[in-house]
Amino acid sequence: MTPETLIAVLAEADRLRDGFAARGALVVQTDVLQPAGTLLDLYGEDIRGRSYLTSDPVQGEMVLRPDFTVPVVQMHMASHALPARYTYAGKVFRKQDQDPSRANEFVQVGFEVFDGSNPAKADAEVFAAIRDGLGDLPLRAATGDIGILMAAVAGLRTSQPRKDALARHIWRPRRFRTLLDRFGGRSPVPPSRAALLGADDPFAAAGPEIGLRSRREVEARIATLRTDAATPPISREELALLDTLMGLRETSDHVLSRLRDIAVDMPAIGPAVTRLRARLDALDALGVDVSALEFEGSYGRTTLEYYDGFVFGFYAADPLMPPVATGGRYDALTARLGDGAAVPAVGGVIRPDLVLALRGAV
Numbered sequence: 001m002t003p004e005t006l007i008a009v010l011a012e013a014d015r016l017r018d019g020f021a022a023r024g025a026l027v028v029q030t031d032v033l034q035p036a037g038t039l040l041d042l043y044g045e046d047i048r049g050r051s052y053l054t055s056d057p058v059q060g061e062m063v064l065r066p067d068f069t070v071p072v073v074q075m076h077m078a079s080h081a082l083p084a085r086y087t088y089a090g091k092v093f094r095k096q097d098q099d100p101s102r103a104n105e106f107v108q109v110g111f112e113v114f115d116g117s118n119p120a121k122a123d124a125e126v127f128a129a130i131r132d133g134l135g136d137l138p139l140r141a142a143t144g145d146i147g148i149l150m151a152a153v154a155g156l157r158t159s160q161p162r163k164d165a166l167a168r169h170i171w172r173p174r175r176f177r178t179l180l181d182r183f184g185g186r187s188p189v190p191p192s193r194a195a196l197l198g199a200d201d202p203f204a205a206a207g208p209e210i211g212l213r214s215r216r217e218v219e220a221r222i223a224t225l226r227t228d229a230a231t232p233p234i235s236r237e238e239l240a241l242l243d244t245l246m247g248l249r250e251t252s253d254h255v256l257s258r259l260r261d262i263a264v265d266m267p268a269i270g271p272a273v274t275r276l277r278a279r280l281d282a283l284d285a286l287g288v289d290v291s292a293l294e295f296e297g298s299y300g301r302t303t304l305e306y307y308d309g310f311v312f313g314f315y316a317a318d319p320l321m322p323p324v325a326t327g328g329r330y331d332a333l334t335a336r337l338g339d340g341a342a343v344p345a346v347g348g349v350i351r352p353d354l355v356l357a358l359r360g361a362v
């Protein structure tokens with residue numbers, strides 16, 4: 001990026017941030033160098049693999065800020081003031097090994113709302129604030145709801161370890177599919193594993209212990225696999241319902257009736273569907289045309305792992321351009337960073353560089 005472009009992008013970032021501040025958000029800043037360690041775990045595989053790690057002689061492993069949400073949540077959890085709205089503008093850093101034309105450092109302008117009084121309204125507030133910040137740019141909005149998928153997994157009639165494994169892999173769609181095929185008896189047990197689990201003494205021909213795992217760890221793993229092999233497969237009906245859920249792609253008003261149908265056979269998603277309904281009402285009240293708003297059952301499954309409810313993004317027509325704005329709800333993240341004290345929270349960011357590019361201004 002040329003120095004002139006960066007100056008224009010920073011000016012646009014200020015303008016967007018002023019817009020969020022006018023909605024009652026407090027302007028905040030965070031350090032660029034953040035402690036790595038446990039914090040990095042909160043982002044999930046994608047961002048972990050793309051973050052710039054470095055080390056400090058006193059503070060240990062550090063990372064160049066991959067986003068603002070985690071440090072802002074930490075800041076908020078330390079102050080506990082409620083309800084709270086924050087806005088920020090600054091650079092984040094992510095390696096781009098796939099596509100060299102994508103920026104590895106770029107400016108984000110964000111808006112975060114910590115307010116549990118009416119989560120549906122807060123979701124709509126954030127979505128509308130981002131939409132208004134984007135003005136009349138020709139963008140397509142996509143939405144989803146990770147909370148519905150989580151509820152579906154939690155409600156499966158199968159063992160807890162299976163549900164835990166699936167829940168951990170919601171953000172890795174391929175791995176999730178493999179697990180589902182295995183737990184549903186759709187893929188055969190590999191012969192080597194069948195032989196291992198069937199053996200009276202799996203260690204008989206194992207030779208000396210040379211791996212990183214102790215014998216006890218290996219025994220525990222084999223016991224888990226044996227219990228799993230004895231667990232009946234997830235039913236075809238439940239698998240079909242999950243497939244339908246993940247394949248949904250409709251406008252939001254239609255999706256609601258589809259989800260209500262699915263909830264008849266999968267009552268566990270009922271509360272999440274009720275929340276979706278409340279959100280759509282709140283969006284409608286803020287002038288969002290929900291009959292034109294896309295909903296995708298699998299939307300958000302390849303992004304940040306801290307999202308656990310509403311997720312959204314705004315996209316330009318050019319499929320090669322990254323999303324111009326993204327965001328979502330992250331209630332559980334506040335609990336993890338706040339010693340169990342959760343505060344329902346939702347937020348989103350806009351990329352001012354892409355806004356200017358679309359306007360033809362840079």
Ligand SMILES: N[C@@H](Cc1c[nH]c[nH+]1)C(=O)O
Pocket residue numbers: 066067068069108110111112304326327328329346347348349
């Ligand atoms: N921090 C997210 C965006 C976001 C802000 N608030 C919620 N989500 C990102 O960098 O993609």
